[in-house]
Amino acid sequence: MNEALWALGRGTGIVALVMFTITLVLGIATHSGRSLGLGRFGIADVHRTAALTGVGLIAVHVGSLLFDPFAQLRLVDLVFPFLGAYRPFWLGLGTLAVDLLAVVTVVSLLRHRVGPRVFRAVHWLTYVLWPVALIHALGNGTDAGTVWMTGVAVTCFAAVTAAVFWRLLPSYGERGRTRNPRKIVR
Amino acid sequence: MTATPLTDTRRLLSAEPMGALPRLSPDSLLALAEDAGLTGRGGAGFPTAIKVRAVTQGRRAPVVVGNAMEGEPLSCKDAVLLTRVPHLVVDGLAIVAGALGAHEAVLAIGPEIDPTAATEAARTRGVEVARLEGGFVTGQESALVNQLDGRPAIPGDPLVRVTTRGVDGRPTLVLNAETLAQLGLIARHGVAWFREAGTPEDPGTSLFSISGAVEQAGVVEAPRGSRLGDVLASAGPVHPVAVLVGGFHGAWLPATALDTRLTSHDLKPYGAAVGAGVLHVLGHDLCPIRMAAGIAGYLADESAAQCGPCINGLPRMADALERLADRVPDPGLPAEIDRMRLLATGRGACAHPDGTARMVASTMRVFADHVSRHLAGHCEVEGGRR
């Protein structure tokens, strides 16, 4: 049973990482303003679905590890980082990632209430969330050294790097002048 | 209906200070504005009664703002009002604020206007004075409200009108300084008096800022519906070629059309409107394309820079117009100007790009022969190719 929980915990963690990688890559791609030629496909929907799937997976990830005595996870470790018993530093990164994920998710779901500025500001935290989650996975996961795990990590990293690179290409700027609202205040 | 010196000393530029202010109910203020047929003197020409009614619909006590920002460089009528007869504007503001049970009455003054006399007058009537940052778009209603609330002085989304939610979230009535002065005089002397001047559809008088190729630039008061030539007469136009009616967002009337009445109906064929009464005379010594390019460039720089079509379209339109003024041999220039004009129309939070497009369209139309000559490399004012 414990092994099953441990496997579930690891599995959901890794798949969640992949989900968040997809989310991040799509988020960067849509922000480019360039048409990806997919018509009514709705990339925004895939971005959202991948993100929420990731959140669901993390809930199971944390839940299964809570019940696995081998993980020695306490409730306090879900919120306050670096207090854990098992590999406290790497676990702490995981806690940090969960904290960030909670904030980003809640604000995103309530974006129409909080307004575009707050929503956008909080959303930038995803650029912290993702690397922290990746490093947590590499440091805390017992599969870290394996070939396939390394392969997954490298692929995720490459995908995000490529997306950021594409986003920073000059043709983005040629799209037009950047909106830069005047700041004249009394 | 002429613009010969008005002998009625109760009109704007000669009015004496009032003693005690009349106390009106919201309904009587509304009736006054409606029966007088007063329209805004700040540029939009919106029926004042409609604005007043809109601001009485809310639950919270409204805020009344006197707009003396005068962001249009060619306009100086509000400056004249606030320095010569500030009590008229302040009294009008106080009367309106009193009638509506306003939470606050603020006179917003732009940086180009000396606020000394107005501040003194405001103190006696319990009206607040706000000295604000300037710029072409800062006089726009929602931009003004934003600045009063401590936010950047740029327009907001017009979906939510300031009469519904404005300063401090309250229904806000923004009226031009001259409109308030007129309203004060109407409260004092009555609707019949107001309607003695002007036309039945557009009654009363208004102030006109005259500049350009004239002997004596300045502000004159004339009845609404006067002929353009009559209003300009006292300023002494010098070999006029055309008149820019309505300021930088206006349209051109050629010198052959000087007997046109300044009414919305008669100005429509030219794509013009009275606006805030700015009349700028173009003489023989200035190329109209050059002038329009300069105005377009200025307006592009004055964009709030928050809406894509404006921040992208206006500079490109101005550049193309500048190249046309320079007699660059590019036959595609008129089409490029037109393309930018269409991309900048009806797309943005305020009418800044639309007004700019209007002025440019009018230039290309009224001075079509100049455009042809420029494309062929000649300008009758500036000579051959640069």
Add this chain to the structure above:
Amino acid sequence: MTRLHVDWTRCDGHGACAELVPELLASDEWGFPLSRTGERDPEVPPALEEHAEHAVRSCPLMALRLV
């Protein structure tokens, strides 16, 4: 009558709207929405309401509204 309103103070020309309801909106050369109906806020026929709602939800800057 439902209309699709663009809040130009928020719009950054991402273009998701033009992809999702191309009958009503095109993209100009800078990425900003261009109404195809000639009206400032294009009227949304019942057949396109679902797509218009989808566009409103998908705008990353929440610059669209159905009014």
